[in-house]
Amino acid sequence: MPEALVGAIALVFDWQVLAVILMAAFYGAFVGSVPGLTATMSVALLVPLTFFMDPVPAIAAIVTTTATAIFAGDIPGALLRIPGTPASAAYVGEAYAMTQKGQAELALGTSLVTAVIGGLIGTVVLMLVAPELARFAIQFSSVEYFWLASLGLTCAVLISGGSVAKSLASLMIGLLIATIGIDVAVGYPRFTFGQIELLDGVSFIPAMIGMFAVAEILRNVARGPRVGRPKDQNLAAVFKGLGQVLSNFRWGVLRGSALGSVVGALPGAGADIAAWISYTLAKRFSKTPEKFGTGHPEGIAEAGASNNAAVAGAWTPALCFGIPGDTVTAIAIGILFLKGLQPGPLVFTQQPDLVYAVFVAFMVANLVLLPVGFIAIRSARYVLKVPASVLMPVILVFCMVGAFAMTNSVFAIWIMLALGVLAFFMEENGFPVAPAILGIVLGPMVEDNFMVTMLKYQGDLTGFFDRPIATVLGVFTLTVWTLLLLRYLNEQRAHRPSKGSLHAPR
Amino acid sequence: MKLRHAVAAMAATMLVSTPVFAACDWKPQRAVTYVVPWGAGGGTDANSRMLASLLEREMGQPFNVVNRTGGNGVVGHSAIANAAADGYTVGAVTVEIAMMRHIGLTDLSHENVTPIALVDIVPASVTVGRNSPFETLEDLLAHAEANPGALTASGTSQGGIWHLAIAGLLNAEGIDPQAIRWIPSDGAASGMQELMAGGVDMVTVALSEAKALISAGELRGLAYMHDTRMEALPDVPTTKEVLDSEWTLAAFITISAPADLPEEIRCSYEAAVERAFATQEWADFKASRGSEVVWMNSADTAEMMAQADENLGATMRAIGLAN
Numbered sequence: 080m081p082e083a084l085v086g087a088i089a090l091v092f093d094w095q096v097l098a099v100i101l102m103a104a105f106y107g108a109f110v111g112s113v114p115g116l117t118a119t120m121s122v123a124l125l126v127p128l129t130f131f132m133d134p135v136p137a138i139a140a141i142v143t144t145t146a147t148a149i150f151a152g153d154i155p156g157a158l159l160r161i162p163g164t165p166a167s168a169a170y171v172g173e174a175y176a177m178t179q180k181g182q183a184e185l186a187l188g189t190s191l192v193t194a195v196i197g198g199l200i201g202t203v204v205l206m207l208v209a210p211e212l213a214r215f216a217i218q219f220s221s222v223e224y225f226w227l228a229s230l231g232l233t234c235a236v237l238i239s240g241g242s243v244a245k246s247l248a249s250l251m252i253g254l255l256i257a258t259i260g261i262d263v264a265v266g267y268p269r270f271t272f273g274q275i276e277l278l279d280g281v282s283f284i285p286a287m288i289g290m291f292a293v294a295e296i297l298r299n300v301a302r303g304p305r306v307g308r309p310k311d312q313n314l315a316a317v318f319k320g321l322g323q324v325l326s327n328f329r330w331g332v333l334r335g336s337a338l339g340s341v342v343g344a345l346p347g348a349g350a351d352i353a354a355w356i357s358y359t360l361a362k363r364f365s366k367t368p369e370k371f372g373t374g375h376p377e378g379i380a381e382a383g384a385s386n387n388a389a390v391a392g393a394w395t396p397a398l399c400f401g402i403p404g405d406t407v408t409a410i411a412i413g414i415l416f417l418k419g420l421q422p423g424p425l426v427f428t429q430q431p432d433l434v435y436a437v438f439v440a441f442m443v444a445n446l447v448l449l450p451v452g453f454i455a456i457r458s459a460r461y462v463l464k465v466p467a468s469v470l471m472p473v474i475l476v477f478c479m480v481g482a483f484a485m486t487n488s489v490f491a492i493w494i495m496l497a498l499g500v501l502a503f504f505m506e507e508n509g510f511p512v513a514p515a516i517l518g519i520v521l522g523p524m525v526e527d528n529f530m531v532t533m534l535k536y537q538g539d540l541t542g543f544f545d546r547p548i549a550t551v552l553g554v555f556t557l558t559v560w561t562l563l564l565l566r567y568l569n570e571q572r573a574h575r576p577s578k579g580s581l582h583a584p585r
Numbered sequence: 586m587k588l589r590h591a592v593a594a595m596a597a598t599m600l601v602s603t604p605v606f607a608a609c610d611w612k613p614q615r616a617v618t619y620v621v622p623w624g625a626g627g628g629t630d631a632n633s634r635m636l637a638s639l640l641e642r643e644m645g646q647p648f649n650v651v652n653r654t655g656g657n658g659v660v661g662h663s664a665i666a667n668a669a670a671d672g673y674t675v676g677a678v679t680v681e682i683a684m685m686r687h688i689g690l691t692d693l694s695h696e697n698v699t700p701i702a703l704v705d706i707v708p709a710s711v712t713v714g715r716n717s718p719f720e721t722l723e724d725l726l727a728h729a730e731a732n733p734g735a736l737t738a739s740g741t742s743q744g745g746i747w748h749l750a751i752a753g754l755l756n757a758e759g760i761d762p763q764a765i766r767w768i769p770s771d772g773a774a775s776g777m778q779e780l781m782a783g784g785v786d787m788v789t790v791a792l793s794e795a796k797a798l799i800s801a802g803e804l805r806g807l808a809y810m811h812d813t814r815m816e817a818l819p820d821v822p823t824t825k826e827v828l829d830s831e832w833t834l835a836a837f838i839t840i841s842a843p844a845d846l847p848e849e850i851r852c853s854y855e856a857a858v859e860r861a862f863a864t865q866e867w868a869d870f871k872a873s874r875g876s877e878v879v880w881m882n883s884a885d886t887a888e889m890m891a892q893a894d895e896n897l898g899a900t901m902r903a904i905g906l907a908n
Contacts, residue, residue, distance in 0.1 A: 123625045123652075126625050126630075126634070127634065127650070130634065130635075130638065217778060217781045217782060218782050218783075219778075219782055220778075220779055220782035220783065220784030221768075221779065221784055222784070223782075260656075261656065261657065261742075263742060263743070263769050263770075263771060264743065264769055265743055266657075266688065266742055266743040266744050266769070268690070275655075275656050275659050275660055275663055275691065276655065276656075276660060278655060278656025278657065278659055278660065278690070279654070279655035279656050279657075279660070282655075346774070346775065346778055347775065396778075400777075400778075400781070400798065400803070401774075401797045401798065402774045402775075402777060402778050403774055409624070409774070410624075410625050413625065413627060413630060413631055416631060416873075416874060417631050417635075417870075417873070417874075418873070421796070421797040422797065423797030423798055423800070423801050423803075424797075424798070424801035424802075424803055425797065425800055425801045426797075486652075486653065486654055486655055486660070487651050487652060487653050488653065488655075488660070527771070530769075531768055531769060531770070531779075534766070534768055534769070535737060535768055535784060535785070537734075537766075546783075
């Protein structure tokens with residue numbers, strides 16, 4: 080094992096590989112920070128290039144690109160309230176609220192440093208317990224995924240600051256959108272109106288770009304640039320005041336990193352779901368949950384660590400079983416195949432160099448992230464100097480490119496625009512958009528796994544408690560729901576007239 | 586009207602007679618779009634990208650691979666079929682072209698494309714978990730026949746190619762095609778995950794897809810739905826050896842163009858693909874994926890696609906997926 084590690088270090092610390100890593104870091108930072116271009120897309124665009132690379136630089140390029148892109152997605156999230164990648168969507172409102180308070184530096188510094196910490200912890204977890212973690216993750220069947228996704232839906236209500244009723248309504252809109260397309264269980268197309276482009280449903284990336292970016296652009300049009308737009312923030316002191324934040328929230332960062340590693344390792348759940356859950360946990364366990372949503376770094380610290388840990392976590396099932404943990408590793412496995420490497424249980428004994436090269440590449444990538452992320456944040460101030468009347472149309476163009484590139488179809492642009500208009504009117508009327516996004520992400524997961532489980536157990540509902548992990552998850556989920564309901568009813572009874580809404584959702 | 590008919594008739598005559606005169610030295614003058622109906626990183630994508638890079642050299646123009654995913658392949662296949670038949674759009678038409686119209690998803694069929702050559706064939710398997718009580722395919726089928734509905738299989742969507750593999754096998758063996766229940770999954774990887782988690786009893790994905798986990802002892806290959814054993818897994822018997830019906834089933838990947846591709850362009854592509862397949866790079870690429878170099882010319886590929894359309898359609902009707 081140690082000599083494999085030494086061998087891997089030698090493989091990665093080759094000047095060509097390091098050059099690839101550095102270029103990939105800047106490339107990832109650019110793609111991640113451009114609204115509309117996502118981490119998955121950045122890797123998909125790398126595929127043709129990796130054709131001409133050796134395995135180690137190819138892997139290093141993918142690993143570095145994703146790690147930096149997931150962080151860089153926070154930059155437009157904090158500065159423009161437009162998440163650069165889906166993994167930043169969970170705490171984009173929080174980060175933007177900090178910017179409005181003049182704390183953009185602290186918000187971005189927090190997410191950069193916690194991203195590095197999360198990424199490194201995720202890598203260590205991957206190095207130490209990848210086979211055991213993969214063994215655990217592989218026990219998840221449709222029943223466990225159903226409960227996990229159901230629990231995830233709860234986040235929609237838990238994190239939203241607005242009224243519970245409006246959050247639920249928003250969630251339902253998301254779930255409704257998620258039902259469009261071919262139903263996995265019986266293969267029947269729903270709500271497609273004969274459009275073949277809708278057979279696969281509303282793809283998530285155009286939907287997310289629309290609901291955040293297009294809606295934000297519309298708001299700019301409707302009422303001019305926002306008050307408190309951080310034009311004058313110079314973003315120089317990125318690391319100022321950070322020590323305090325990190326030491327205050329050190330347990331949250333650790334919890335986020337651990338949770339991200341595990342959630343990332345579950346095939347089908349990735350960095351975005353990890354960020355949602357971590358943000359929710361941060362709020363639930365916070366000493367000051369009332370500060371959430373008002374520009375408080377606690378949730379950003381935990382979720383920022385979580386989504387970068389999940390990037391490493393996703394490689395666990397990919398390396399151990401050849402089963403991708405997310406869309407990025409799905410592409411990565413294809414590239415490995417192309418290089419004549421078969422990810423799977425044997426890869427650890429037959430090609431330990433390769434496995435360790437992935438680990439070392441992750442380490443280096445996360446260390447490189449610190450300076451590259453710093454440069455990216457610093458450069459962002461030039462973007463902010465651009466007047467909104469110029470910036471917003473440019474963002475719209477990138478959004479269209481991003482939506483188009485996901486499926487190479489013009490239809491995705493229409494989806495993006497339509498959902499952007501929908502989100503604009505939702506927010507104008509006090510409906511938070513985050514629950515709808517969560518509904519679109521988790522809807523298919525809840526439904527598919529419900530249907531598959533029903534098919535497996537031939538309609539017997541006890542099937543949902545038939546397996547040990549499923550039973551634990553199921554009981555836990557139902558308990559959380561019951562408690563939430565009871566608390567809501569109590570609050571209603573305690574102070575009838577008040578609505579219990581802390582601040583109007585924006 | 587009359588005139589148009591006459592022109593059409595003339596055009597038809599010319600089309601029929603051109604093969605005799607085709608010089609087969611058409612070359613694209615600008616970049617060619619290579620449509621792949623499946624996602625980046627999958628088998629179809631890998632084969633197509635490799636072929637595209639070789640064609641680039643043969644034809645002297647860039648071949649841009651574009652993944653048009655969605656709708657169980659309908660979106661990408663439509664993009665190929667609806668493009669102009671001018672040689673500037675080719676694509677990876679896969680086995681789904683022989684299935685989607687039977688389900689009623691689309692009217693598209695093999696008649697809407699001009700096949701150029703076969704790129705890969707991917708035979709199905711019957712694969713069980715390492716703790717499965719079944720040691721052979723015969724055991725498994727005997728159990729399925731005696732206990733209809735007790736066993737479950739997964740590996741793709743409802744009515745997908747691997748679903749047809751097992752249902753067709755049962756049907757060919759005179760067993761109720763529903764005797765093994767199909768549990769849909771959104772791909773081979775999630776099907777195998779479900780199998781390892783103990784959620785289903787078997788998967789029928791391509792043996793090449795299950796190869797890594799079978800070699801590692803995590804899964805057991807009971808049968809290879811092909812007529813010769815796989816070199817990398819010589820212990821997995823073929824269905825031809827063990828079944829009376831000699832049932833086999835393979836997915837295929839072709840390179841095809843829109844229908845009515847001018848003969849000159851078609852035969853130029855056919856020749857270019859044949860040259861590309863003869864290169865060492867292609868042989869190495871195929872070897873790295875554990876598969877063999879296949880070759881089938883346009884006419885044979887068209888024949889195979891028509892055959893697949895008929896056979897898969899019959900299977901789908903037999904198992905109640907199409908009417």
